[in-house]
Amino acid sequence: MFGRKKTQQCRSTPRTRGLFKSGYIVMAMVSSAHASSLDDQIQRLTADITRHTANVYALEQKLLHPVDTRVIVFLSIKDSDALELDSVELFVNQKPVTAHLYSDKERHSLGQGGIHQLFVGNLSDGPHSLRAVINARGANNRFVRRELVHDFRKESGTLHLQMRLSANAPDYDPDVSFSEWK
Amino acid sequence: MAERIRRSLIQVLGVILIPILGLSGPSGYAMNQQVAAGVIRFGLDTGEPAKVVGQAAQLKGESAEYLRARLLLNSGEVDQARERFSAVFEGHAHRGESALRLAELALAMGDTDGAEHWFSEARRTGFGDVAQRALLGLAELARGKGERDAAGQYLARLDDGYRAAVGYMNLAADFAREDLDSSRALVSLRVAMAMASRDDNSVRAQALLDQLNLRAGFLTLNAGDHDKAIDFLEKVSLQGYHTPQALYFHGLALSGKGNHRAAMQSWHRAKKFPLAFPGVAEAWIGMGRGYDLSGYPGQAGESWLAANAAYESERVTLDKLADQIGHDGAFKTLVRDARVDEIQWFLADSRTLTQPRMAYLLRFMEAPDAQAAVRRVARLDELLVTLEESESDLDVFIDMMQVFGQRSDRDIAGIRSGGIQEVQAGLEAQLAGLVTKAQAAGQKAALEDLQWSLRVSGQRIAGWRSRMPEYPALIDSARQEASVHQGAIMGLRQRARALRKEAARELDDLALAFVDDQRERMSRVLNKTEQQIAHLYEYLALETLEGGAQ
Structure with missing residues (x-):
């Protein structure tokens, strides 16, 4: 009875779609810049914690293993x-x-x-x-x-x-x- | 007599072996430089740079600078690492590896020109795996610029195996997107399959082959070549992420050949997977279609109604998932709880692919943004655990040093008063007397052992006496050092918690958007089945009317 059918198209007008698209692009750019700054902060924190952990580990080695x-x-x-x-x-x-x-x-x-x-x-x-x-x-x-x-x-x-x-x-x-x- | 000497000796050594002796050592203990390089390499490769940072000062030789640069990179000091890698590249050793690291760093910064330059240098100066990775990097960059011939030329120089297979698969995706005819894409996929079969890692090779066969099956199905599509799709394993989609396409291909019963068998199998997997929702619709095309409209209607019920139920599941994400956060809801720690490992394996939460996690994690967001939260959780461990260790050290401080005052007083030296001298005299008396070979051997032990303890006492005045200051300095580290933990933990909160919020936003998409998808397939049911009722009504008219 039925062959392949096309899926329902989006009901938004091309103009609205364009607006949405540009909105998405701006949001994606903002979100990507934000993520990159978050990554930078995580990287700086990682460096500080790695240095700190290395110091604690060295102290531990000195104390535990004479x-x-x-x-x-x-x-x-x-x-x-x-x-x-x-x-x-x-x-x-x-x-x-x-x-x-x-x-x-x-x-x-x-x-x-x-x-x-x-x-x-x-x-x-x-x-x-x-x-x-x-x-x-x-x-x-x-x-x-x-x-x-x-x-x-x-x-x-x-x-x-x-x-x-x-x-x-x-x-x-x-x-x-x-x-x-x- | 010998037993008494041994007991006294143990007492002497017991006093000498107080752990504060270790405080005079450097932060990382001395090690053969070749071994130090090997240990650092192992620490870096296994993701534990903090444990080997202390050895960096001992590195010498041609690999020293390269390993230091890697240590900096793994410790998060990216800018310093970049400078060091550049300096290593100017030298004679590890040039290829350094160029490759610089290319990866440039790529992470979005600097494609810089990445291309460093990949070319890595290819020129590197060997084996380094050159292979550089070639794949160059091929991917060329592909990104739309230069597919250049990408193909780089790929042609790659050795057979996983990397070449991934390169050709990506190239095939480009051809499939651009060409009206699927022949170029299929040729690329065929090459990728040949390359993947040469991969030494059989599990990885099978996963990639599943993906390649699925893609080839889809392309041939769209081209109307059902037999070829069936041939490709039957090679996809029945226990993988791509299985339900392959089963759905397999059903379509069989249906295209008019074999609706066999098609329904494939779709029935696909239906057993959670609706989150690609192809499952379509397989539910396919079942009704199969009954309909086979001439059983009543069962077709039942199938579509069953599909409707399944979609409605999935929408409820998705609503609950969204609520849970809002309440507990996406990391706990989707990632941590999906691990299902409580079930036994032998049950976990067979249940993994049938759990809706795991299925949604797998689908969510297909997006690079989601991967990065989950990685951020997981990394910050790891850092918080590290800080907790450090804090607990430092508490123990500080308590221990307070006890040592009191003990060492007593021990130093004992040594200063000469008590230990007197015991040592007494033991030496007793031993000398026994040596002259010993006649049997066994006695002589036992006394020689004791002489050696006594000599060692004499050396220790001499060494200890010379270093004795430093000990109280050393303990004090170690205690201060531990207190400084302990004080730093609070600030670091605050920073980590603030960043974790921010990273978790980003992950929640992405996860909620993903759940919304899934809800939208369910609404679409629900619409489709409702349309099918409406058409069916219309058809049945017309049939009844026609029957009545006759």
Whole structure:
């Protein structure tokens, strides 16, 4: 019975429509200028708050992690194509200290040379053991879970420990090399 | 004896390890410069610049200035960042990346000539991803100026993948808008499909392919090529934002071929989605049309009446939504509540596309203005949360330092009186005596360990004694620093709240305008079904009259 029908046209006259249009344009311009000024204000506030937060964070680091006992563990990836990191669990002296599930953004950053500060804590002087459990997917699409242990001795002063993840063909088994510096 | 020495040693170390030792450090702790660069890169990439700003001073080497410029940009210091990026571009490293950032900054300011200049420089000096992004930027600028051949030439130099697919899709949209014939647009869409299929990110590729197939289906449907349209539309996934519209077009194409029953199946499926999605309201009308064309006028009338009821009910939903926006604000009503935190994640997935509020949010967020307005409010909420966290941290620090201040006075007095040194000297003497007596290898090893520990604590005591006079002043200065930061929070919070209010008002205005548009849309489709019903009754009345006359 019915074919395609045209929708009802707007009942306003062309003149009124023109007036509306110019009104809209003026409103859009005003609103856009206003939004841009709001964006500027937000940007200035962001700068102030970022600076403030950085100061608070630095103060927190000084207070919570005294220099002489501090241990910092970093994680980097040698070849991100060979290994897609899923998560890392970290144990110090058999006690879990941190676990991190990596997002796509973080994985991408690690692949571009980013280094994740995985753990900051305090340890007394003497021998300690660090155990890392790596969950990842190799380039051959196989999911792997590897446990790696590193023994180290903490002396006076901050100890930096870097874990470098790598995986080699054909098995793409994750391997970690540890390096330490003060 | 060894156990006693160990216990005494722990006591000595316990006194020495009071946390105020850390106060003498710089604001960011010392770090290998290569590691510092990596850590800053990670902080910037993951959106946490505040945590890595303290390391900026340690940056050295060829990436240092570039990373500092990125830190400035992420911290909101845009003008300073622009200057730094320009300076980096004049150097030898990170030239392409800097040019790309400058192009993006120019684009954000609406300076298309500046953006074109910097995109060209990024393309000339950059490699890999940087050059690819610059090429897409140049293609989009050329397209904006109406220079489609130039845009096509830039796109032709892009590697296969997502960026090339987006570029060709935009080009196809231009061709479809300008040309009377859809062939150029369809060719562009075909190229875009080939490019999208090479995207490594399968989820993103599928979403883009859905959009491309929908557009191609629409163009071929308008050109009257129903078979081709059906072919394209059947490739659109059944669980996506574009599904209802694709189902509606699919029904139209089938109906165009005379297969009304199959068309009604597609429309029936589209009807299960909320009316907010494009194509759903039309699918409701289509059902009646399908019955009518199949020769069932009674069922056609029922379908249109059902459609009317659905539209009326949707108008009530929209009225309620407008009331809620007026009462709670658009951010809470449309964005925060649409997240539906209370339902379990495994249920959330299947319910997402069937919730009217989420459907309206998705449709509202199609507009760039709405995206910017929501982003502003969300950013200000994040800043307010950051300030709250900082305030709570500072409260804890100030309390803690008051306790430390009292404790350190006692500890310093103990060290000054020489108590600890005496204990240390006593332990050293005891240990020396034991070393001469030890014979078994195990005993010797244990004593060597203790000697090492005692030596370390001796070094600590020496270091601490030399720094001892500074501690009260250091604690005091840290306490003052914390109080200054705490005082600054109130002003920052007031500013953030005022801006949040303003940003929320803008978002509310946009959301209410959007809801008004939707109400208008519902009125239009309601008008259409009422017209169809009127026509149907007229037809039935005439039929009855004709039947009576015979």
